[in-house]
Amino acid sequence: MIHAIHSQATGYQEQRFFNLQGLDGISPPQIGEHLALYAGYVRQVNVLNDQLAALRAQGRASGRDAEFAELTRRLGFEYNGMILHEYYFSSLRAGSDPRPPSGSPIALALAEAYGSVEAWQTDFRAIGGMRGVGWVLLCQDPSTGRLTNHWITLHQDGVPAGFKPLLVMDVWEHAFMRDYAATERGRYIDAFFRNVAWPAMDRRLREPCAVRPASAA
Numbered sequence: 001m002i003h004a005i006h007s008q009a010t011g012y013q014e015q016r017f018f019n020l021q022g023l024d025g026i027s028p029p030q031i032g033e034h035l036a037l038y039a040g041y042v043r044q045v046n047v048l049n050d051q052l053a054a055l056r057a058q059g060r061a062s063g064r065d066a067e068f069a070e071l072t073r074r075l076g077f078e079y080n081g082m083i084l085h086e087y088y089f090s091s092l093r094a095g096s097d098p099r100p101p102s103g104s105p106i107a108l109a110l111a112e113a114y115g116s117v118e119a120w121q122t123d124f125r126a127i128g129g130m131r132g133v134g135w136v137l138l139c140q141d142p143s144t145g146r147l148t149n150h151w152i153t154l155h156q157d158g159v160p161a162g163f164k165p166l167l168v169m170d171v172w173e174h175a176f177m178r179d180y181a182a183t184e185r186g187r188y189i190d191a192f193f194r195n196v197a198w199p200a201m202d203r204r205l206r207e208p209c210a211v212r213p214a215s216a217a
């Protein structure tokens with residue numbers, strides 16, 4: 001039985017998202033290629049866990065074992081590459097407005113944290129324009145309820161441990177370069193905000209801790 005639990009824990013399944021049709025300014029080919037990249041992260045998480053299990057079985061769980069150490073270092077990149085993409089895809093839906101509905105829980109929480117929804121969005125967009133590849137996260141600290149924006153370099157550097165992601169925006173070039181030029185990240189960010197699933201933000205606010213997106217939000 002222990003073996004069965006172990007297998008279940010390490011065998012992640014690629015999630016299906018049914019909320020990505022008809023997005024404004026993010027095309028089906030763009031989404032399709034991005035989903036294929038996401039699937040690669042799911043596979044790599046499973047491969048890494050299997051490889052590390054094999055090394056442990058060989059008695060090679062040692063910080064001085066170069067292969068064990070390197071594979072362990074990759075865990076943060078691959079796991080966050082999988083999980084952040086699931087938050088990203090579940091943050092999107094067609095037919096949205098660039099700002100949350102006035103008086104909605106997320107609008108009120110953003111105004112409390114940043115003074116206004118507009119001020120929060122200015123901050124979030126500014127972070128999205130930072131040089132380098134990475135992510136912008138709006139998170140809530142479960143212990144204080146406070147909302148804060150964060151820049152994540154690659155997939156793993158800058159994630160505040162234990163914080164609850166509310167809105168996740170991918171600003172790696174692969175997220176937009178089928179639809180936009182490399183110099184047009186701002187246009188992609190404009191499009192992102194025309195497709196934000198604000199009700200999902202309201203639901204995440206109600207949840208006491210981070211709940212991994214399973215599919216359409």
Ligand SMILES: [Fe+2]
Nearest residue numbers: 170172174175
């Ligand atoms: Fe991505």
